[in-house]
Every structure is written in structure tokens, then in C-alpha cells.
Amino acid sequence: MGKNRTPYLLLLPGFGFLFTFFILPIINLAQTSTQTKIAGGDTGQYEQTLHFRNYIDAFVENKDQFGRSFLFATISTLLALAIAYPLAYAIAFKSGKYKNLLLVLVVAPFFTSFLLRTIAWKQILGEEGFVVPTLRSLGIISQSTTLTSTSFAVVMGMTYNFLPFMTLPLFASIDRIDPRTLEASGDLYANGYTTFRKVTLPLSMPGVVAGTLLTFIPAAGDYVNASILGDPTTKMIGNVIESRFFKIVDYPTAAALSFTLMAAILILVTLYIRKAGTEELV
């Protein structure tokens, strides 16, 4: 008897928490998304009119920011993958006794605030930082080019901030690969490149999928990087939602945008997992 009830009792705190702080707010948000202004009412006064047009209006009005969000998120996810894969591989296979130290270093940035680190990037990419003068003297960028308040800075900031979320699942997955299977591949006439393509990469796919999702999903909804490192022309959908909620006090549009973003991410993620799950992405 007692045994049968235990799992439910264990579930109770989690379920209660999620119900109060996730399910209820989501329902509330869904209700808000179809409200309209009360005629003659004050700012921030809305009534439920099941006005589903809110969704279409919100999307049409902000489709550029939507597009930019997914574009930036995609680019920074790919960049993070390109940086994190060799890093995770080296930590898993080549670091010997330094493995744990290197893993600590990967998560070390979390010891300082996300905001601080992003503001630091503003300094790094600023006129007085070392990056801009170096690139200018090497002739890679022109004397008048600046890096702050650009899409470049936003994407770099996002790549940097989400890198650990990419690295850790990749490491976990690569670390589990039996190095003897790589030796076996070499033994069976596969050179280094073929071994990577046919053995290492497929075996690390769970890490690639987890890492890209953990990077892409928060990146698509991110607004901190765009607001600190960007300018009005680099606004992402997160910035729009933020300003609709807190500045313009247009709750219905903000709620509709939130749901649209959620739906778009869900669809993309589902398609991606289908693709990654049913065939090797190579």
C-alpha cells in the first residue's frame, strides 16, 4: 500500500510547484493573448474578447525581429558547436589528468553574473578594447568600422554566453565513446577523417542534439545580448516582448508574441529531433 503511494508523494512537490508557477501563468498568459483594450479605459486595462487577430497582427508587425531571432540563434548555435566540439573532444580524450580541471574551467564563467560578462564584451569589442585596434592594424576591418552595437557583437555575445551549454552535453557524450571503437575503425581501413564521420560523430550525436537544443532554445528567446551589445537595428523578438510588457504595457501583443515564439521553437525542435533521431545527420 505505502509502496504504491510513494511515487505520487514524491511527485507532489514538483507538480505543485510547476502547477503554481508554470501551468497557471501559462493559462493566464493564454487568456491575456486574446484580450483587447477596454474602450475608453486607461493604459493597461484590457478585457477578454477572444480576439485571435492579435496573433496575426503581432507576428506581421514583428516578423523582422522573429527572423532575426532565429537567424542569430542559428548562427550562434553553429559557432558554439564549431568551438565546443573540438574543445569537448580534447577534454574527453586528450586531457589526461587535467580533465576535471578543464571541466571546471568550462563552467567557471557561471561564477560571475551573466549581465556582467555581457557588459564585459562591450568593453572587449569597444574602441578602447584590444580587438578593434588589432583588427584595424591588421587591415581586417577598416579604420571607421566599429564592432559594438552590431549584429556581429550580438551573435558573438550569444555564442560566448551559451558555449558551456553546448560544451557540457557534448563532453558527456564524447567521453562515453569507447576509444577502442576508434582504434577498431582505424584498424578497418578508415583514416582519421572517415573515422570521425562514420564513428565519432554518430556516436556523439546525442550530445550534439542536446547541446544545440540547450543553446538554440534560450538563444532564440534571448534579449540581454541584443540590448547590451546591439542597437535598435539588431532587436530580437525577446527585446520586443520585453518592451511590450514593461514599457508599452501592451500585454495582449506581448503574450501573443510569447506564444508564437514558443510554438515556433517547438515546431523547429520537433523537426530537428525527428531528423536527428531517424537518420544520422551526416
Add this chain to the structure above:
Amino acid sequence: MAKASIDARGDLRLTRLTKTYGDFTAVDDLSLTIQKGSFFALLGPSGCGKTTTLRMIAGLEEPTAGSIHLGETDITTTKPYQRPINTVFQNYALFPHLTIFENIAFGLRRRGQKDVKEAVEKVLNLVELPHLAQRKPTQLSGGQQQRIALARAIVNRPALLLLDEPLGALDLKLRRQMQIELKWIQKEVGLTFVHVTHDQEEAMTMADTIAVMNEGQIEQMGSPADLYDNPETAYVANFLGQSNLIKGTISGNDGDSLVVDLYGQKISLPKSRSHAVDNSTYAGIRPEKFRISLLETPVRGNVLSGGRIEDVSYIGVSTQYQVEMPWGQELMVFEQNDDGVAPFNKGDAVNISWEPTFTFALRGDEDVTAGSEVQPEDLDEE
């Protein structure tokens, strides 16, 4: 496209092969020729350098010094994927993400071979697992995985097949069965097999030639019967089966035989089986070669008298006796239970006799315990 693997065939020749890791010498100036088409075993306890030798042949370790030739081709620095050599790894190292079919086809596809399907099906039939082609490795039992690992290697028809403790993870019964199958498959496909093991029984069952390794060097090399009947060192005498080693002095010469004095009792042995360098020697006799007789029974051949039975263990096929000799040493005697009864009892006063030709003689300065403290069954490579 990968650089095609070289097409070398012929004997494998290791010349002064050495591998050191810092101060530790794993393989020490080892020279060896393995004939094409033979079943060769490298036998020794863990840490003796046999696996390192195998990995250098496979190309997975680079020799510190020395060379490796396959036929006339020097393959010392050839990349593993360019060597016409395949390995059956200790824990099989099957690709967990590929089906059994694709595991076996892996090498064929890398070399762009045609008729992959036909070749894979043929080798699956050879290892008698054609019904498992579409399974994943984790769905197979240990014995099945072992056969697939073998199939994945031999399907490529390599000039040389390396087996690294391939049966180590199997239980005893399955191991015995696979030993017979491996031997049969080797005959069937006619490839050169180089087999690394710490199990002397396994090496003796399968190999045409065994090299016993100790501390990075070959202690003795020969056919299983050679090694067992005529070991050159105490290490080999103890590592392959069990031996009674009795301290003695070579006291005379009698045609093709030597006369040896063992604590005052004279025995003879063939000169061809003496590896002593001076008069001091250890006479060696395998426990099953001894015969026990009561004092009044007449006996032929070499005789040691004054024994007393200390312990009797009946183990079915034979009875094992511990016989204490006048000089305090306990000798091991295995008697076949041909007649169904154990005729001797604890405390019986007995003579021990044996055919002189079954005696071998080692150097007198040998460590008689060498190779005996390592119990092959207990060992496992890391």
C-alpha cells in the same frame, strides 16, 4: 579517398622491436618471424609485453626502435588503416551505432569493395549467425559479439589477423568451445593468426607455435608439445602447466644420457633435454609422468625412493598426490584413475618412478618459483 592499403603478403618479421614508456621497457629487443598461414600465440602474464607487441604490429603503437616487415614490405611506420592487418579486440569494440551487417561491412566499404552484401552474408554463415544481421551489438550475447568481432576482421581477408585476448570475457565453457571454432575457422580461411593470451591452455589448444613472453622478451618459442615436454627455463616449466623441479648435480655421462645426482639418488635423462650450463642443475618432471609404487613393487626407469604420501586429492579423472621426499621437498604426482580406485593412502611409504626420457634439466642457478606465482586464470589484462 583514403590512400589504399598496401598489398603486402608473406611472413611477419619483427626485428629488434623495442617499446619503452619513460623508464619502463614494455618490449625489449624482440625479434621474431611468424610464418604465413600459421596460428601463432604470444603467451605470458599481464605486463609481459604481449599486448604492446600486438599493438605495434597493428600500428596502434609506434615502436621506439626496431622494424616490422610483412613479406618484403617494411610496415614499421605505416598507418594502421593502410596495413593489411585486422584485429579482434579484447572487448570486441563493435560499433554500437551500426547493425551487425554494417559492422562487418565497415572494412569492405572503406576499401570500396564490390559485392559487400555477398561477402558479409558469407562470413555471417561461417560464424553461424546469419539471422542476426539487422541487430545492434548490444542485443547480442558475449559469445555472439565475439564471433561478430571475428567476422568483422576476417571478412577483409587480411594478410594477418591479430587476436587480443579474444576469449577473455567469455565463461569457461564457451571459451573452450570458441577455441575449437577459432582453430577450425583459421584452417578454413587459411589466414595467419597471431593470438595474444595469458591462458596457457588456450594457447596450447589452438596455436601451432607459441612464444612465451616474460618482461618484454621471448623466453622460449616452439610447438606446444616442445614447450611442455622440453622447457628451457623454470619460467616456462612453471607457466605452462606444473613442474616438479629437483635440485641436483650432473655427475656423469652415459652415451646420449646424463647422469644426475638428486640428493644421493642417481637418475638419467637425455642430453638433448638438458639446458644446464655447468654441473649444477634442476631436474624437471611433469606431475603426470610420475608413477607411484609401494616399496616392494619392482619398477623400471628412474626411481626416487623414500617418499611418503602426504596428501591425496581425488578429482575424478585423476588423483593428485603430494609425496614428501627424504630431503623435505613435496612432489606433485597426478595418477590417472584408469582402474577406478585410489590405491594409495596418506602415510604410505612409496617409491616414485618415471621414464628417463620425460626428464628435462634446467640451469642450476634458476629461480624455481619463476612463472609459478602468476596464476594464469586469475590474471586479466587491465
